[in-house]
Amino acid sequence: xxxxxxxxxxxxxxxxxxxxxxxxxxxxxxxxxxxxxxxxxxxxxxxxxxxxxxxxxxxxxxxxxxxxxxxxxxxxxxxxxxxxxxxxxxxxxxxxxxxxxxxxxxxxxxxxxxxxxxxxxxxxxxxxxxxxxxxxxxxxxxxxxxxxxxxxxxxxxxxxxxxxxxxxxxxxxxxxxxxxxxxxxxxxxxxxxxxxxxxxxxxxxxxxxxxxxxxxxxxxxxxxxxxxxxxxxxxxxxxxxxxxxxxxxxxxxxxxxxxxxxxxxxxxxxxxxxxxxxxxxxxxxxxxxxxxxxxxxxxxxxxxxxxxxxxxxxxxx
Amino acid sequence: xxxxxxxxxxxxxxxxxxxxxxxxxxxxxxxxxxxxxxxxxxxxxxxxxxxxxxxxxxxxxxxxxxxxxxxxxxxxxxxxxxxxxxxxxxxxxxxxxxxxxxxxxxxxxxxxxxxxxxxxxxxxxxxxxxxxxxxxxxxxxxxxxxxxxxxxxxxxxxxxxxxxxxxxxxxxxxxxxxxxxxxxxxxxxxxxxxx
Ligand SMILES: [Zn+2]
Numbered sequence: 001x002x003x004x005x006x007x008x009x010x011x012x013x014x015x016x017x018x019x020x021x022x023x024x025x026x027x028x029x030x031x032x033x034x035x036x037x038x039x040x041x042x043x044x045x046x047x048x049x050x051x052x053x054x055x056x057x058x059x060x061x062x063x064x065x066x067x068x069x070x071x072x073x074x075x076x077x078x079x080x081x082x083x084x085x086x087x088x089x090x091x092x093x094x095x096x097x098x099x100x101x102x103x104x105x106x107x108x109x110x111x112x113x114x115x116x117x118x119x120x121x122x123x124x125x126x127x128x129x130x131x132x133x134x135x136x137x138x139x140x141x142x143x144x145x146x147x148x149x150x151x152x153x154x155x156x157x158x159x160x161x162x163x164x165x166x167x168x169x170x171x172x173x174x175x176x177x178x179x180x181x182x183x184x185x186x187x188x189x190x191x192x193x194x195x196x197x198x199x200x201x202x203x204x205x206x207x208x209x210x211x212x213x214x215x216x217x218x219x220x221x222x223x224x225x226x227x228x229x230x231x232x233x234x235x236x237x238x239x240x241x242x243x244x245x246x247x248x249x250x251x252x253x254x255x256x257x258x259x260x261x262x263x264x265x266x267x268x269x270x271x272x273x274x275x276x277x278x279x280x281x282x283x284x285x286x287x288x289x290x291x292x293x294x295x296x297x298x299x300x301x302x303x304x305x306x307x308x309x310x311x312x313x314x315x316x317x
Numbered sequence: 318x319x320x321x322x323x324x325x326x327x328x329x330x331x332x333x334x335x336x337x338x339x340x341x342x343x344x345x346x347x348x349x350x351x352x353x354x355x356x357x358x359x360x361x362x363x364x365x366x367x368x369x370x371x372x373x374x375x376x377x378x379x380x381x382x383x384x385x386x387x388x389x390x391x392x393x394x395x396x397x398x399x400x401x402x403x404x405x406x407x408x409x410x411x412x413x414x415x416x417x418x419x420x421x422x423x424x425x426x427x428x429x430x431x432x433x434x435x436x437x438x439x440x441x442x443x444x445x446x447x448x449x450x451x452x453x454x455x456x457x458x459x460x461x462x463x464x465x466x467x468x469x470x471x472x473x474x475x476x477x478x479x480x481x482x483x484x485x486x487x488x489x490x491x492x493x494x495x496x497x498x499x500x501x502x503x504x505x506x507x508x509x510x511x512x
Binding site for chain 1: 339340342343344346347350351354355357358359364367368371372375376379380446449450452453454469471472473477478493496497500503504507510511
């Protein structure tokens with residue numbers, strides 16, 4: 001090894017990429033080469049400063065957000081290819097080239113099954129679980145699926161539903177129960193059926209009225225639904241429910257996102273109204289820009305008028 | 318840290334996910350996604366970008382699973398996808414100009430971001446020297462995409478050069494070269510911190 005190779009070896013040795021033989025040759029060279037000693041000190045200084053900058057490791061909150069977003073994206077992904085595409089995909093694997101003729105009938109049949117599942121939820125004869133069983137069903141990271149409401153009117157504070165975790169679970173419980181909220185938040189983000197998502201968000205909105213401590217998971221689910229649910233009724237209910245949470249940056253960003261991105265004018269109006277009633281202490285430039293932009297160029301005249309009114313109001317503060 | 322044993326559990330989950338089980342897919346994701354997010358979060362400096370990369374990786378996994386024949390291990394395949402997504406990722410930040418992917422050359426590795434590390438919350442907040450952190454982030458941003466990726470995979474994520482070469486589908490020698498260029502550039506940039 002020449003001097004240059006030893007210089008490179010110094011860095012590799014810090015990263016433990018040298019074998020024992022290379023390492024001992026380097027050590028011997030180091031003892032007699034002043035230049036390489038200085039070089040090693042330089043690398044050590046660099047490593048020390050990097051250590052002081054932290055590990056740049058993501059925290060659990062970021063991981064949870066990333067997972068939530070992914071769930072929504074996968075849900076969109078699953079509904080993305082048409083039924084025809086999926087059947088064609090299936091058929092190309094199993095059926096001879098003239099499969100397209102056969103497919104007509106299959107499509108009808110599959111559509112029939114889907115419609116049936118959408119409108120005739122099978123109410124299971126599963127007995128209600130005890131409190132402890134409910135907890136254990138939600139332990140770890142359960143795969144909650146197939147939620148079905150037996151009673152989703154939460155005015156009396158109680159709702160009743162069944163879902164599948166490791167086994168079928170049937171719950172009648174208080175809407176204030178954290179575990180109930182967890183299942184609802186999950187259904188709001190993950191369920192394929194917009195009717196189920198709507199009933200989940202409705203139940204959650206009743207709950208938030210007598211809320212002690214806003215739950216992070218519920219809030220994240222509502223934000224995600226307000227931003228990305230493809231059903232406008234679900235988006236609107238989620239947005240409305242966020243209004244009963246303490247106003248903060250995340251919620252503000254959600255309102256602004258809806259105001260800028262939602263194609264549905266009723267949603268944009270709801271977002272303006274929500275921003276209006278949030279009574280911000282100090283309206284920032286971002287908010288003012290969005291309002292101004294909407295005032296000038298929203299295609300819906302009522303949105304333009306509302307944006308102007310709110311803009312004038314916040315400017316006077 | 319990075320087990321290379323044949324993993325029967327992965328294999329089973331992949332098979333189930335391929336046959337359409339969303340539950341198996343999610344289990345597979347939750348088993349391996351921390352590493353993916355860690356790589357992303359260290360490669361980019363904003364958590365928004367890290368989430369974007371995470372999502373793109375697993376959407377590609379989801380779409381690609383039906384063609385995945387398990388000739389390589391699932392984590393290997395996943396890491397290759399992660400590396401590809403990182404290198405082609407375009408930041409959400411307007412001012413951030415990424416250098417071309419093949420810009421291995423030091424001379425073209427400047428970025429022109431004035432607010433590279435201004436707005437984003439650091440992703441971990443334990444007794445970290447925030448001023449130094451800013452310098453380090455800025456210095457990292459000055460590297461070419463490949464240099465930065467090799468450096469963060471090695472220095473922060475602790476992968477072996479051999480593993481990195483495998484993920485990037487290049488030789489170990491090439492990875493070493495990126496690592497040297499990256500660390501030399503960082504030394505130059507961070508001298509202000511430790512002199
Ligand atoms: Zn020497």
